[in-house]
Amino acid sequence: xxxxxxxxxxxxxxxxxxxxxxxxxxxxxxxxxxxxxxxxxxxxxxxxxxxxxxxxxxxxxxxxxxxxxxxxxxxxxxxxxxxxxxxxxxxxxxxxxxxxxxxxxxxxxxxxxxxxxxxxxxxxxxxxxxxxxxxxxxxxxxxxxxxxxxxxxxxxxxxxxxxxxxxxxxxxxxxxxxxxxxxxxxxxxxxxxxxxxxxxxxxxxxxxxxxxxx
Amino acid sequence: xxxxxxxxxxxxxxxxxxxxxxxxxxxxxxxxxxxxxxxxxxxxxxxxxxxxxxxxxxxxxxxxxxxxxxxxxxxxxxxxxxxxxxxxxxxxxxxxxxxxxxxxxxxxxxxxxxxxxxxxxxxxxxxxxxxxxxxxxxxxxxxxxxxxxxxxxxxxxxxxxxxxxxxxxxxxxxxxxxxxxxxxxxxxxxxxxxxxxxxxxxxxxxxxxxxxxx
Numbered sequence: 001x002x003x004x005x006x007x008x009x010x011x012x013x014x015x016x017x018x019x020x021x022x023x024x025x026x027x028x029x030x031x032x033x034x035x036x037x038x039x040x041x042x043x044x045x046x047x048x049x050x051x052x053x054x055x056x057x058x059x060x061x062x063x064x065x066x067x068x069x070x071x072x073x074x075x076x077x078x079x080x081x082x083x084x085x086x087x088x089x090x091x092x093x094x095x096x097x098x099x100x101x102x103x104x105x106x107x108x109x110x111x112x113x114x115x116x117x118x119x120x121x122x123x124x125x126x127x128x129x130x131x132x133x134x135x136x137x138x139x140x141x142x143x144x145x146x147x148x149x150x151x152x153x154x155x156x157x158x159x160x161x162x163x164x165x166x167x168x169x170x171x172x173x174x175x176x177x178x179x180x181x182x183x184x185x186x187x188x189x190x191x192x193x194x195x196x197x198x199x200x201x202x203x204x205x206x207x208x209x210x211x212x213x214x
Numbered sequence: 215x216x217x218x219x220x221x222x223x224x225x226x227x228x229x230x231x232x233x234x235x236x237x238x239x240x241x242x243x244x245x246x247x248x249x250x251x252x253x254x255x256x257x258x259x260x261x262x263x264x265x266x267x268x269x270x271x272x273x274x275x276x277x278x279x280x281x282x283x284x285x286x287x288x289x290x291x292x293x294x295x296x297x298x299x300x301x302x303x304x305x306x307x308x309x310x311x312x313x314x315x316x317x318x319x320x321x322x323x324x325x326x327x328x329x330x331x332x333x334x335x336x337x338x339x340x341x342x343x344x345x346x347x348x349x350x351x352x353x354x355x356x357x358x359x360x361x362x363x364x365x366x367x368x369x370x371x372x373x374x375x376x377x378x379x380x381x382x383x384x385x386x387x388x389x390x391x392x393x394x395x396x397x398x399x400x401x402x403x404x405x406x407x408x409x410x411x412x413x414x415x416x417x418x419x420x421x422x423x424x425x426x427x428x
Binding site for chain 2: 148150201212
């Protein structure tokens, strides 16, 4: 799969590296400086390269949107027309201080994004685990006991693409339903962040859903 | 510990039964009919009995609040003065149809409750798993691989009481911080409900937080 990374910060950089190592063709774009982008691509190996947001988006089978919420308009205007594209968003609708959601309860960041690019096929995923856990999960390899990763979206085909990427990253994809469920997954992401960064045990935190029958 | 149950429906009935079987002294109160209450107490064994909400609350070391959000004022007025009491709430602030939270984002049900009874010591717990999983977890017994259960509250002593009850029910208590974190745990509860009732695999769903280090 060709995966374009819009926003090559902590999440985008690590996920892009993992997708490249898992055999996908990755284009990193939109970081604070070009040097960082080139270093990312070098470290990620032969399947990774650097491009503009437009290149990252236009040739991609899946676009990972991993920018700070405040950069959304800017990155989308640089990416160009994304009609029909699968957009996997892990961007939480945070305020500038990263202390609070600016959209919640009666909407979600993912739904706002879908309104902003109604012809794209939006899936919310990868936003419910901290970037610190990603390499630990990916390098683990064993399939038994994999952590879960919830995703939600309204387009079945796009959901399938997201599930494939989730699986490539070493997680067990859990379909949480339509995109409006992001109203629950986004606050859940903040619960995970609270436990990861304020709790004891370190930030390498993931979660697993399990059934316990009598 | 003496545990008063305010609201002996699905959650309150099952948790009270589990607390009684685990050796706590339980008073069931506030169900739709007295017959149901007496049946609950009979099934729960020698540590359980039936009482009025006032009896359940006044003699308790911990009060489990497990009523529908719409019954909050009614049950609190029947319970009497709860100053100084540990109130463990699993009541989510749902609308009458149980389809949506009526409080979220800038507040939470737990915080609204604390405002309503400012002299009580409120902890939010047991609201993030469906009632269907409770007996499966309790009867499991093995300590390894226990599911997590998040709780949050502003009173350290009350948090300790809640953690003890969580442990008695077979879960691994996870302290998520101050009561305002209920703004994240309550939407998380709706995510769990979505996966339990709309997902594949049945409603006996719990979750576990785990670290994955490199």
